Amino acid sequence: MSFTVAIDGPAAAGKGTISRAVAAHFGFAHLDTGLLYRAVGRRMLAGEAPIAAAGALTPEDLSDPDALRTAAIAEAASKVAVIPEVRAALLDFQRAFARRAGGAVLDGRDIGTVICPEAEVKLFVTASPEVRAERRLKELRAAGHDTDYATVLADVLSRDARDAERATAPMLAAADALTLDTSAMTIDEAVAAAIAAVGARR
Helix, strand or coil, rough: CCEEEEEEEECCCCCCHHHHHHHHHHCCCEEEEEEHHHHHHHHHHHHCCCHHHHCCCCCCHCCCCHHHHHHHHHHHHHHCCCCHHHHHHHHHHHHHHCCCCCCCEEEEECCHHHHHCCEEEEEEEEEHHHHHHHHHHHHHHHHCCCCCCHHHHHHHHHHHHHHHHHHCCCCCCCCEEEEEECCCCCCHHHHHHHHHHHHHHC
């Protein structure tokens, strides 16, 4: 039997960590849909046209998630994600994953509104831009990237604007989504809140 959990929200709000924890707790499969766009973005940086890259994507493109988490690829992913034909090319893959037997958790920007509007549970995970920039800065520095808070905050705000203002599938909370603001939460508190929300619907 299928059971879909849709988790949306802006970059560095904690939705990836929460999604993985929810999937592990309930034994569901997990898909970070942002990796699809990052993989397309990496192909674009290598010289491919975005629409062709999306159509040619294979599971191997997602085999090394850490390699897709650079700032340059994140920027490219945000740019290809505004292209309607790219989003359409990735739609069927995401929907099939969402309705697989045994349950699935998908996290992204438009899961509850476009990809899986029929999801049994919808969460919108957010946090202030300043808090998200601090979290992202720690991640980048831990990965060996030389950057600073002002640069990361500017990037966060820029990505937020692109995601929220794009004509196709803009980032926003579904009308029936539970909003989870993690600005003042520890990760354990945020995970516990998400698990409780999912558990209440099962």
